[in-house]
Amino acid sequence: MSSIQHTTSTSTVASRSGGALVPTNSVTTLDGVTVRTRIDPALTVDEVVRQLVTSPTLRQNGSPSQYALRDDTDELVTNDNLRRKIKGRVNLKLVNAPAQEAREIAEKLKYRHEKSIRLTLFSLQKYIREEQFSTEFLNHNGLAELVAVIEETTGNTLAYALTAMQNLMELPYGWSTLDSAFILRVVQILSSPNSPINVCRPATAILKKLVEADPHSAANPAAASSSTAPPAPPPDSIYRYGFGAVCEQMRKERGFLETVVNRLGSADTAMAQYSMNLINALLTHATDARWDEFIGDLERLNVRKAVVRLMSLHEIDDLTSCILDFQANILRVTVRKQYTAVDPDADATHALALRAIWEASRLEEEVDEHGEIVKWRKLGFETEDIPHEFRDEGVLGLECLRSFVELDTDFSMLMLEQLSRPAEKRCPIAKASNEVVELLLNHWRAFAPGYSTTTTFQPFFLDFQKVHSLATHFFVRMWAESGAAVNEDFTRVSDLVRSQIKASLRNEHVRQWHEVESDFNCEYQKVRDRQMQELELEDKILSKVPVRNLRAKLYKESYEFVRQQRIQCLLQGAWFVNAVPVDAPPPRNPHRKPQRPWRFMRLDNALKYLHYVDSAVKFPVRNGLEDLPERIDISVISEIATGTCAPPPNVLRESSDLPSSSPPGPSPLSFSLLSAHEGSLADQIAPDQSRWADWTDGLNMLRRDGGHVSSKETAGFVHALTEIGLKIKLLDLSAELVDLPDGLTAGPPPASSDFFFSDIVSG
Structure with a gap:
């Protein structure tokens, strides 16, 4: 039957x-x-x-x-x-059948009839993700025909073709034959400011995918400590592309990067998001060979200013994730600059920056009583050895000093004013500049490159040099108002500036720049009074270099520990409410109870798919994936948006297990898994704050391009673990009253080679 x-x-x-x-x-x-x-x-x-x-x-x-x-x-x-x-x-x-459909579409692409090509491409972009279809399409030379269409067409036809290519590239195979000519064609499409948005979106996504193709090029904190070089990708695999292959073609279109940055200001939020994602991919995967050039180009194009402008918009929920990712990338850029040594003899840009600083001072070299040239000591350095003076701040310190000089049109007058004072009363401006760099890095916790637990926007961090200039002027003023002397009071004034930085940059995601400027204009006595109140909460030992290095090490370990804990929560699985996006149309019958309001989700052991089942009621879910027939591919999740959806109608008041909220407003425990081209893949509400933090941050930490966390709970855990670990480590030292030096100075070399290292014999 x-x-x-x-x-x-x-x-x-x-x-x-x-x-x-x-x-x-x-x-x-x-x-x-x-x-x-x-x-x-x-x-x-x-x-x-x-x-x-x-x-x-x-x-x-x-x-x-x-x-x-x-x-x-x-x-x-x-x-x-x-x-x-x-x-x-x-x-x-x-x-x-998909195979039959694939053969027919591949055949139609060969002839490219103007009337039918759009309909053919429209079908292709829908079916290309299916394995049966894509395999047959590729076997019938479909990729070459699709590339030819992209090279020859414009307008909506080109948009459909690019979207089909974008969807094909979601597969881990089949597009390894794309050559440099194709990459250049996509770059040229994006370089044109007249390209329509529906063309630019898939073109941007394609370049992002090519940049990310090499899995070993990402700035992966966990892998950064490994001394083993990753194996080279096979020449015939999709992993053969990466930053270098794309950057080579980008350099042929001089206006490319400028156009991409300009699109951050697009009225189309999706276009701005695509552009942000591409910039983040380039920042994350930039290779050492092109790093300086690429970062320099971005800085000249004021990409930070463009992102700060995005932060000020009111309706940017879709952009929050990629802005936080950008902040994490700039953190890596900042720390890398700090660790890059200044060497004017080997690097022409370093020599040029130093020459600009010296010329702006309008000072003249002198010769002291010992016959030695006095030049950089006039600016406030302790020696004439520039690489030594920037040993802790690196290129970041050099760039900040140059920015300070260029932003102050009266810099030469400031230097003359200092030189007119007795030598012991002069503020060492160059040394103060470097000290402010250190204070700002500590304030923004920029001591663990590759790790970021920031959950809010930091517009002032993105304007690091401007804040540095303001704080350095404050340092000079505090020096004068407190009557400081060089050999005695530098640390005291530094503590004042640290206190003011903490007070002025508080809650920066909701503050205006004029408020920060006003705070830095406060009087010495007011700053001193506040600092006295803070002293009981602060230990000077924590500001020493060895302790800062120890904190950085513990911070990385704490981040990895919390990351693994969050992923373990995903592997165990949890029940959620199937929510309704706040911008979705109202249901036809708002009084009808949804049939399956509950969803159980669990991550598989390979960390590739979220498996789930929808149900009318909660039930005991067995270990494994047998009870979870549906799944979501982690690789297609482009963003974990929070506070996006509300409970379904007539479920909230009938179940005490559901989190409380006031429909139809968004629940603070809601989150959505968004795809760049499919919209929302899942809209869920967690049962409590802890589960919400576990899953939103766990999923963010799982994403290849994720560089941030969403919850203050996770950020607090990382910070608390770091501080507890630091105090435990310091107990061993403080109990013995060991004095921590600010640095170690190497003694003089042996006079001859007539020596040997004695064996240490334990008692």
Whole structure:
């Protein structure tokens, strides 16, 4: 007896058995014939198709292997989703099998008839993600034909072709033959300011995918400590691209990067987001060979200013994640500059910066009583050895000093004023500049490159040099107002500036620049009074270099510990509420209770898929994935947005397990898994704050391009673990009253080689 029963040839009648509604689906053939059909959910898709094709009612020609089932949205019906579609009474279509469809589309692309090419590409962009379709499409030279279409067309046709290529590149195979000419074509499309948005979006996504192709080029903190060089990718794999391959073509279009940065100001939020994601990918994967050049180009284009402008917008929920990622990338850039040594003899840019600083001072070199040249000591350095003076601040210190000089039009007058004072009363401005760099780095916790737990926007951090200039002027003023002397009071004035930085840059995500300027204009006595109140909460030992280095090490360990804990929570799984996006249209019947308001999600052991099941009630979920038939590919998640959705209607008041909120407003415990081209993949509400933090931050830490956390809870855990670990380590020293030096000075070298190292014999 057949497991498929045709009830009627119309699509408007539903059968009933014993008064209960029996799940019935409508199936439409290629000829337009529609029947109402009861399908046994226990059947496989192949068996369902076979019975439909061979049934006397539909009378289809050809073998069942030539056919497949799709729903109204053209999603392919598979064994994984068949049961859900049957229970949901989804309308089905009996269509050509993916392999058959792929052969026909590949053939149509060869001829590129103007009237049919758009319809062909429209179908291609939908089907290309399916493995059966893509395999057959690639086997029939479909990729080469698609590349040819991209090279030859414009407008909407080009947009469809690029979107098809973007979707193909979500697969881990099939596009390794893309050459430099194709990359250049995409770069040229993006370089044109006249390219329409629907063309620029997929083109930007394609370049981002190419940049990220090399899995070993990312700034991965966990891998940074490994001394083992990663293996080179095979020449015939998709991993052969990366930053270098894209950057080589970017250099051929001089206006490319400028146009991408300008699109951050696009009125289309999605376009701004795509551009931000591309910039983040370039920052994350930049290679050492092109790092200085690329970062220099971004700085000249004022990309930080463009991002700060995005922060000031009111409706930027979709951009929050990529802005935080950008902040994390700039943190890495900042710390890398700090660790890059200043060497004017080997680097022309360093020599040029030093020359600009000296010329702005309008001072003249002198010779002291010992016959030595006095030049940099006039600016406030302790020696004439420039690499030594910038040993702790590196290129970052040099750039900040040059910026300070250029922002102060009266810098030469400031230097003359200092030189007019007695030597012991002069403020060592160059040394003060470096000290302010250290104070700002400590304030923004920029001591662990590659790790960031910032949960809020930091517009003043992105304007580091401007804040540095303001704080350095404050240092000079505090020096004068406190009557400081060089050999005695430098540390005291530094403590005053540290206190003021902490007070002025508080809550920077909600403060205006003029408020910061006003704070830095306060009088010495007010700063001193506040500092006295803070002294009891601060220990000077924590500011010493060895302790800062220890904190950086512990910070990395704490971050990795919390990261692993969050991922373990994902592996265990949890129940969530299926939420409703706040911008979604209202339901037709708001009084009707949703059929499956609950969802259980669990991450697989390979960390590649989120498996889930929707249910009307909670039930004990077994270990493993047998109870979880649906899944979401982690790699297609581009953002974890928070505070985006509300509980479904008439569920909140009927279940005490659901988190409290006031519909229809968004729940603070809600989050959405967003895809760059598919919209929201899941909208969930966590049962409590702890579960919300576990999953939002766990998923962010799992993403390859994720560089931030969403919750203050996770950021607090990392900070608390770091501080506890630091205090435990310091107990060993403080108990013995060991004095920590600010640095270690090497003694003089041996006078001869007539010595040996003695063996240490334990007692």
